[in-house]
Amino acid sequence: MINPPPRKRITPLSVERRLQLLTATLEKAPDASRIRIFAYGSLMWSPCFEFTVRLPGTLKGFRREFCIWSVHARGTPENPGLGLALEKEAGAHCDGMIFSLPHETAEEELIPLWEREMWTDTYTPTWVYVDVDGERVSALTFVVSKTHQNYVGEISLSEKARYIANGSGKYGRCYDYLFETVQIMRDHGIVDTDMEGLLAAVDADIS
Numbered sequence: 001m002i003n004p005p006p007r008k009r010i011t012p013l014s015v016e017r018r019l020q021l022l023t024a025t026l027e028k029a030p031d032a033s034r035i036r037i038f039a040y041g042s043l044m045w046s047p048c049f050e051f052t053v054r055l056p057g058t059l060k061g062f063r064r065e066f067c068i069w070s071v072h073a074r075g076t077p078e079n080p081g082l083g084l085a086l087e088k089e090a091g092a093h094c095d096g097m098i099f100s101l102p103h104e105t106a107e108e109e110l111i112p113l114w115e116r117e118m119w120t121d122t123y124t125p126t127w128v129y130v131d132v133d134g135e136r137v138s139a140l141t142f143v144v145s146k147t148h149q150n151y152v153g154e155i156s157l158s159e160k161a162r163y164i165a166n167g168s169g170k171y172g173r174c175y176d177y178l179f180e181t182v183q184i185m186r187d188h189g190i191v192d193t194d195m196e197g198l199l200a201a202v203d204a205d206i207s
Contacts, residue, residue, distance in 0.1 A: 003153040005069040005080040030138040038141040040096035041084035045184040057098035057132035062086045074174040081167020081174030085144035161201035
């Protein structure tokens with residue numbers, strides 16, 4: 001079942017609440033001396049933090065999905081787009097990018113990341129373990145909250161393609177968001193048949 005898109009823009013979290021979540025998340029870090037970010041969408045091609053190393057990595061037990069209504073960044077309430085998130089799913093996996101942050105990275109240096117990913121509480125910041133370069137390492141990533149009003153629910157490929165083809169918001173076209181995500185994965189040898197198939201469906205819808 002599809003959850004209908006919001007009819008208005010969602011009120012963002014307060015600065016105070018956002019900082020509380022950042023502090024609480026960092027306190028739970030498995031290794032506070034080595035912060036890594038697992039990116040699966042726009043952070044792969046447009047990171048908003050300094051990093052020392054970027055490598056392909058695989059997160060097991062989750063899948064990448066366009067499952068968030070975007071009525072600000074890549075759409076409007078009148079013409080919503082879709083946003084990417086991680087959804088937990090047994091047996092699934094998501095190939096993305098691991099960013100290793102400098103050892104001296106301080107909490108305040110992660111504020112731009114928090115303002116971008118935790119503008120609302122659509123995501124839950126989550127510590128996970130990712131397979132990268134023959135190791136399993138801890139990393140921070142952002143998982144969709146399925147109880148949030150922005151969660152899309154079950155949606156067909158053709159409906160996804162239609163929303164992505166037509167959505168556009170503050171940060172540009174939803175189509176570009178999908179295209180750049182697929183392109184960075186291609187550049188790094190990551191194969192995601194679902195995203196490739198979705199891009200082909202959007203191209204067909206546009207033509």
